[in-house]
Amino acid sequence: MPRLSVWFIRASLLYLLLGFFFGGLILAQKGIPFYAPVWILFPLHVEFLLVGWLAQLALGAAFWILPRFSGAAPRGPATLVWISFALLNAGILLAALQIWLPAALLIGRIAEALGGILFVVGSWRRVKPSGAFK
């Protein structure tokens, strides 16, 4: 597994834990109310699990598994995908700040979108028939 996939997948595992923890607190609050403001964590529960866990795991696995090229850069422009990783995770963390700073949500979502676009640009040519674009 390439180093970038390790970073993507380990980050996704951390978001899985955080997302499950926040979701668990919210579910427990539904069962036996103990602290109503815990609902403030709901947008973070969704953000961490949909983008941080599911989407990010898919990106890490794709960077690892998609067909490679035979030249010096077998997985395409890795620097671009590293920037994608950084933007995606900065975006998730910024989006998490929405609790205290509502404007951070938009900036975070823009960073996530740019991260996603860079990943697509960096991986597009790897989705290819066997032997093509060596």
Place this chain on the structure above:
Amino acid sequence: MPLLTRTLIKTAMLCFALALALGVALALGVTNAFFPAYIHLLAFGWLTQLIFGVALWMFPKYSAEKPRGSETLGWWTYGLLNLGLLLRIAAEPLNAHQPNAVSGRALVLSAVLQFLAGLLFVVNSWARVKEK
């Protein structure tokens, strides 16, 4: 494909089918109390459980002796995940309709079980996410 992976993936498929059926029921106007169950059957019972199954199978080997890490932890993950999800599906609509001590405690237990399932998966998988 190892037995644990087959079990996780087949259970995920059942959750997927159940979620889609529940989606039809919701569209027909069945109480919205089932909406969280619908979302969690899709995102947790289907997608996350499918990923757990494939990851336990495909991630780099932990070691030559224990290629998939701890099988026991893997089975605990499976059991906790599905018991937690089942409890939620049963208790959440009941609690939304008429909150009571039994459904309330079941929801808290469900929350704990599901979190533990995630924790055990991460503990068991972390060392397998490694460079070649």
